[in-house]
Amino acid sequence: MTKTRVLAALALTPVAIVAMLFLPTPWLVALAAVIFLAGLWEWFRLADVDDTLARTVLMVANLALMVAIVWGSRLPGGGLSFVLFKLGTMIGVIWWLLAALWLKHFDFASDHDTHARVFKLAAGTLAIVPAWCALAWIHAERPMGHRWLFVALALVWAADTGAYFVGRHFGKRKLSPRISPNKTVEGLLGGLGSGVIVAVAFAPLAGASLAQLPLVALAAFVAVAFSVVGDLFESLLKRHVGAKDSGDLIPGHGGVLDRIDGVIAALPVFAIGKAWLGF
DSSP: OHHHHHHHHHHHHHHHHHHHHHSOHHHHHHHHHHHHHHHHHHHHHHTTOOOHHHHHHHHHHHHHHHHHHHHHTBOTTSSBOOHHHHHHHHHHHHHHHHHHHHHTOTTTTOSOSHHHHHHHHHHHHHHHHHHHHHHHHHHHSTTTHHHHHHHHHHHHHHHHHHHHHHHHHHOOSEEETTTEEEEEHHHHHHHHHHHHHHHHHHGGGGTOOGGGHHHHHHHHHHHHHHHHHHHHHHHHHHHHHTOSSSOSSBTTTBSHHHHHHHHHHHHHHHHHHHHHHTO
16 A cells, blocks of 8 residues: 555655646646645545435535635736635635534534534535635746745655554554544654655745744645644544545545545645745
């Protein structure tokens, strides 16, 4: 499984890097919408929406929300205002704070009735759309937005990899055994360290000065912590329905949502941190 996981990452990572570094923002945002909505499709399955027609209607509704954000952001002389994207990003941060509280109450919305499904469907929109807004906001900033997006994604990838290998070799204390039995405190620390190191190493390539590196490290630390919340929240959804993975599209990694669960939680936090801390 480890070999398959590494090979899949080696195949997909270069494609993602080339896209974020070289695609114009509108094209990247459109591509990201496709990927994030694919993850949302899997989220619907974890929310007990098995009917294809119902899933399609929900997907179209979320796509329409994205289109409405873009349409409402148009400026009279051309170009876009990113006010709505920033607002969406802030909503995402607030949502993930609430999600952290949800994790403390494992049984909340764990049944399969209508009310539980409504909560989980709302959670899907609050997770996916703000992350897409944050991605667009970061990438659109000139002149180094594309590189900052690379830093944001690289720190999550590094944290995921560090947590996996440190937890695999040194993990002893369970982080949240009822939600995700394989995650350990040691893996969490390995992920936090790996994410911060990668962010600080790559930040100068995005124009960060030496004086700004501690601020980058702080934002990266908080973003990685939120990425763990995103990972655990998806695990919570899977436990509620008895699923091992969100899908089987990516060999060794499961579904699309399994790959972006940390990203969708970290992006809004990193975007807000970058704006607030001024790097």
